[in-house]
Amino acid sequence: MKHQHWIRSAALAGVIVLLTTGCSILGTGKKTDIDAPPTTDVDAKTTSASVTVDMSDEITSQMTIFVKDAKGFVTPVSIALPKTVSVAKTTLEYMVDGGPETSLLPAGFQGLLPKGTKVISLNIKDKQATVDFSKEFLTYDVKDERKLLEAITWNLTNFPTVEKVQLRVDGKDLKEMPKGKTPLDTPLARTMGINLEKAEDAEFGQSTPVTLYFLSKNDQDYKYYVPVTRLVKRTENIAQTVVDQLIKGPDLKKGLGAVFNTGTEVKSIKPTEGLITVDFSNKLLGADQKASGDALQSVILSLTENTAYKQVQIKVDGAVKITSTDNQNYSKPVLRPSHINPSKM
Known part of the structure; x- marks a missing residue:
């Protein structure tokens, strides 16, 4: 268990914490850090308005990048x-910022790498990506320092061959960021979290991080x-905590939207090898007796982000035959989507 990585990474947000627990896999008794999403050669078995699969065009390929939205969130x-x-x-x-992605991004989104930055080289060895940027990289806005690091780290750790990231500028390792003095003496990892926040009932030193997907x-x-990586009261029941926090919803003051109906309840969460099954009560359903496709996708994204499970089975009152608002098939276990948030441009 690499507690030190999370402790140090949480400190990057400007808080001094002594977190002594990480993410554990429900029912196994084992602990793990927040890992990169599971990878598979098989595309997701379902899609919605906010997920997509690879394009078949010969000269382009659908890929995910991490940029900043109009509300300031680092977003894929x-x-x-x-x-x-x-x-x-x-x-x-x-x-x-201002590069070739500008015309491809939705309105209000922009790149976090400073204008004029060039990627001199990117080498991947032993699960570590070493990126060498041009000197323009150092011209970032200090208020975006952590967001810049999150975007680079989460972008590169999306690839199955990368778990850690080392930054260089003009061939020299960065030991700290020059403006906000964020320490970089050890490689960055996904354990640093993203869009970090703390639950009201959590205490620094007695917290566990979970990454949740809100709309x-x-x-x-x-x-x-x-x-959003939320620090919650210390727990080893990560899967249950993830779903409970999704139902609790986002911090509405930040402009994010809830995905669950008021009063939604979880009847059970059961893990098996490679699969986790979540059984909701019928309060998950709307007046039309359909389950929100947004809510189901949020569950799938969040559970596969925080645990080692590669597939999620959704049930309502024990039944797998669910009609969803996005008209997708959730009767069988669903894999994590290959790509998130396709641009409409």
Whole structure:
């Protein structure tokens, strides 16, 4: 259990914490850090307005990059990128503010890498990506320092070959960020969280991080999921906590939207090898007796983000035959989507 990585990463947000627990897998008794999403060669078995699959075009491929939305959240957006030898390097190049991604992003979104930044090189070895940026990288706005680090780290750890990220500028390792003095003496990892917040009933030193996917929408009605790492009261029952926190909903003052009906209840959460089953009461259903497709996708994204389970089975009162508002098939176990938040541009 790599407690030190989370402790140090949480400190990057400007809080001093001594977190002594990480994420555990429900029912196994084992603990793990917040891992990169499970990867698979099989596309998700269901899609919604905010998920998509690879394009078949010969010269482009659907890829996910991490950028900033109009509310200031670091958010994944899937766009069509040119197929290149170094896909990971290309995704970073499309995260440069004012770069080629500008015309591809939804309204209100922008890259977090400073204008003019060039990716000199990107090397991946032993699960660590070492990125060498040009000197323009250091011209970032200090208020975006943590967001910049989150975007780079979560973008690169989306790839199954990357677990850690080391930053360089003009060939020299960065030991700290020059403006906000964020320490970089050890490689960054997904354990740093993203869009970090603390639950009201949580105490620093007695907390566990869970990453939850809530909904947002821009001025042009583009709907998308935002990952939020919330520090909650210490727990080892991660799967139950994730669903409970999703039902509790987002901090509405931040402009994110709830996905569950008021009064939604969980009857049981049962894990088996590679699969976790969540059984909701019929309060999950709306007046039309349909389950919100947004809520179901939020559950799938959040559970596969925080646990080792690669598939999620959704039930309502023990039944797997569910009619959803997005008209997708949830009667069978569902994999994590290949890509999140496809751009409408």
